[in-house]
Amino acid sequence: MSSLRVANFSISIDGYGAGPGQDPENPLGQGGLGLMEWFFHTRAWCNMHGQQGGETGVDNDMAEHGFQNVGAWILGRNMFGPVRGPWPDENWRGWWGEEPPYHTPVFVLTHHSRPSLEMDGGTVFHFVTDGIKSALRQAKAAANGRDVRLGGGVATVRQYLHAGLIDELHLALCPALLGSGENLTAGLDLRALGYECMEHVAGERTMHVILRKRD
């Protein structure tokens, strides 16, 4: 059955998934790159960016697992780019160049419609203006039995958590302190929403925990 999964999602010791002061130079905010350090060292990351090398081990296994059996992605608009409000033109084509690392349909949540955008390597960005449930419905149809991966950012994951729509949440608990920014769980009672920590494993640079909804 097709699940909605969040994977490789890093949070700081103090619970932030992005630091303060996000801007085009710091998409993850001040200190936010510290959340990605475990991922930058993996072979999975290097492969995604067409490079050789990278480390194998637990962190890499978890990173690679996050990309397996994924038939479609959902992204919040801010993960697609820094442009806010109505699209001034169609020049912004994502952070990732002409061949983004998704290789599937990607459903981008936005309040402003825009034609779909076909990129190299199989990624097609679709812009969804009628809400998170519609995006999930479209993504599940496109995924054709495989899973839908919800890429983020924090506000988008929180919306889907609040609606109880996420089946599995793989978090990387990182040894970084951000102080402020976007907190993943503040004001959300994940136990009341039906989640439990079902698995955990120490990686080389982070601790991985898997939350799933109780039956």
Add this chain to the structure above:
Amino acid sequence: MSSLRVANFSISIDGYGAGPGQDPENPLGQGGLGLMEWFFHTRAWCNMHGQQGGETGVDNDMAEHGFQNVGAWILGRNMFGPVRGPWPDENWRGWWGEEPPYHTPVFVLTHHSRPSLEMDGGTVFHFVTDGIKSALRQAKAAANGRDVRLGGGVATVRQYLHAGLIDELHLALCPALLGSGENLTAGLDLRALGYECMEHVAGERTMHVILRKRD
């Protein structure tokens, strides 16, 4: 130099140091025992309770380190016991029986004065009614050059963090989800207060991180 240290302090994935519904049967609240699981397995825990056995390894090393070079403790009143308001009598002598595991002077924060209480094994409880700075001053004098360990609970650690008085904070990031309760860092910007994550190590059942104040 004598430091004020928090050690072996567990928080959940969602940042809680205690669960909801704390009462005499559940001093750590619902689900709160999940925060102690790593500690219950250590040799340090078994020794504290006069038992043989327990596991050695990273978790145990960290737990034992938390008890080394400690010359005095500070506890919030709720860590000392469930009695609230003025002391009705002197019958409550702590959660730990006649020989508590402190073996040093212990300064208990309270709004209600009470004579000091000498227990077996070197623990003496002193009741401090004039605030957290006074308790720290008295504890440092009593520690005689060794460190002062701040035992908790969450509200007490938050008060000392907010005042910038804690030198080192060893947290155990636990694979438990509590949903609600007492959050350690909510509304506290630990970076702005001068803290950074200086060390981290994966234990058998938890991830240990050490925060210290920048010079």
